Amino acid sequence: MTAIIDYGAGNIRSVEKALRYLGDDCYVTNDPKEIRKAGRVILPGVGAFGKAMDSMRASGLEETVKEVANSGTPFLGICLGLQLLFPRSEESPNAIGLALLDGKIVRFSPDLGLKVPHMGWNSLELKNDGRLFKDLPDQPYVYFVHSYYLKAKNRNEVKASCNYGIDFDASVESGNVFACQFHPEKSGETGLQILKNFLEI
Helix, strand or coil: CEEEECCCCCCHHHHHHHHHHCCCCCEEECCHHHHHCCCEEEECCCCCHHHHHHHHHHCCHHHHHHHHHHCCCCEEEECHHHHCCCCCECCCCCCCCCCCCCEEEEECCHHHCCCCCEEEEEECEECCCCHHHCCCCCCCEEEEEECEEEEECCHHHEEEEEECCCEEEEEEEECCEEEECCCHHHCHHHHHHHHHHHHCC
């Protein structure tokens, strides 16, 4: 069973719908006990970095997430859920993230001359044998909606990158912790295969 963490951010139900389509007996919860007993945990979400961390701290979820991620339980962060795994974001300079992975979250520069947020379908450059991308072709297309992107410190953890004016890190993996800046639940058959791969870890 997969616990989908509800910390007041959007995009929860679309993840639940995709997992149920794949046959997973998932549930949405903000109860630390229910999260701890899950076989897998997903931290989805759209919204602002600082507000999300405030919400997680207020509801007692910050320590629960850290505990689960450090326990060996397969853990997946999606979109904002990826960004929260890192210490800081330019979106909320005074906020402290979960700091489970090392790197920084930065805003797309207006100097690129591109629309922000980055919204739509883009191909991935796969690297370092990411387990989420098993059985996928090279340069699979996935769906993004974001104004901030990851610069991971440990380059071996980067399993996919994308180019939107510049190259940025689109997916990372470290032990049992996985994360995608894109939305697999909105990425058609490719996204379903990514979620299936996570469910099989």
